[in-house]
Amino acid sequence: MSSVISLTGIRRVFSMGDQQFEALKGISFSVDAGEFVAIMGASGSGKSTCMNILGCLDLPTAGSYLLDGLDVGGMTPNQLADIRNKKLGFVFQGFNLLARTPAVENVELPLVYAGLHSKERRQKALSAMEQVGLSGKENNHPSQLSGGQQQRVAIARALVNNPAVILADEPTGNLDSSTSNEIMGLFTALNRQGITIIMVTHEHDVAAYAGRQITFKDGSIISDSQTKRTS
Numbered sequence: 232m233s234s235v236i237s238l239t240g241i242r243r244v245f246s247m248g249d250q251q252f253e254a255l256k257g258i259s260f261s262v263d264a265g266e267f268v269a270i271m272g273a274s275g276s277g278k279s280t281c282m283n284i285l286g287c288l289d290l291p292t293a294g295s296y297l298l299d300g301l302d303v304g305g306m307t308p309n310q311l312a313d314i315r316n317k318k319l320g321f322v323f324q325g326f327n328l329l330a331r332t333p334a335v336e337n338v339e340l341p342l343v344y345a346g347l348h349s350k351e352r353r354q355k356a357l358s359a360m361e362q363v364g365l366s367g368k369e370n371n372h373p374s375q376l377s378g379g380q381q382q383r384v385a386i387a388r389a390l391v392n393n394p395a396v397i398l399a400d401e402p403t404g405n406l407d408s409s410t411s412n413e414i415m416g417l418f419t420a421l422n423r424q425g426i427t428i429i430m431v432t433h434e435h436d437v438a439a440y441a442g443r444q445i446t447f448k449d450g451s452i453i454s455d456s457q458t459k460r461t462s
């Protein structure tokens with residue numbers, strides 16, 4: 232099995248003055264290519280701390296993290312930025328789009344950082360927009376799109392680099408339930424095409440779309456269960 236993510240004994244201790252708080256207490260799990268994983272747990276259980284480490288936005292206090300076989304520990308900030316851009320796609324609760332920029336240019340952004348030429352960027356961005364069902368909306372600004380369409384733009388932006396993993400933190404948190412179901416249908420379809428997805432949610436019906444649920448409590452994993460076959 233090819234693990235795209237491998238966490239072993241990950242601890243994250245935050246220091247505030249002379250106070251120390253252990254937000255992750257030595258967690259371990261692996262994710263294989265093609266899995267769709269939901270991370271669940273109460274507020275404060277360590278989900279975002281874990282996602283920040285998975286996203287190479289933060290480093291663990293102890294433990295090891297292999298991303299697509301690369302050891303993230305000990306990388307310099309520039310190397311982390313580089314691996315983030317090459318290996319990961321991000322989807323956020325608040326979409327995080329540039330408001331005054333046409334949808335297609337939002338989707339192109341990771342390719343600008345990757346240094347691709349404009350023609351190739353446009354081609355890849357148009358194809359990612361087609362993949363998420365947004366053909367015809369290329370020139371709309373985010374304010375001219377519904378919440379669900381804005382999240383589709385964000386998902387196209389996450390896909391455009393052909394990342395090893397898509398990380399989504401509460402991707403349906405700002406959407407009504409029918410739009411949430413549409414977005415989860417899109418994630419399911421992308422996963423069936425082989426895309427690996429790790430998603431944080433506190434909603435059980437959203438988590439049910441994933442083939443595997445990992446539950447956090449007080450900085451530890453209390454359950455890790457497969458509900459259906461993924462791949």
Ligand SMILES: Nc1ncnc2c1ncn2[C@@H]1O[C@H](COP(=O)(O)OP(=O)(O)O)[C@@H](O)[C@H]1O
Nearest residue numbers: 245252254272273274275276277278279280281
């Ligand atoms: N930068 C930080 N400094 C201090 N404590 C933090 C920091 N980030 C998170 N924490 C603490 O770590 C715990 C886990 O937080 P978080 O990972 O955001 O939980 P979740 O996303 O599950 O709600 C919380 O008690 C939070 O207060």
Ligand SMILES: [Mg+2]
Nearest residue numbers: 275278279280
């Ligand atoms: Mg959180």
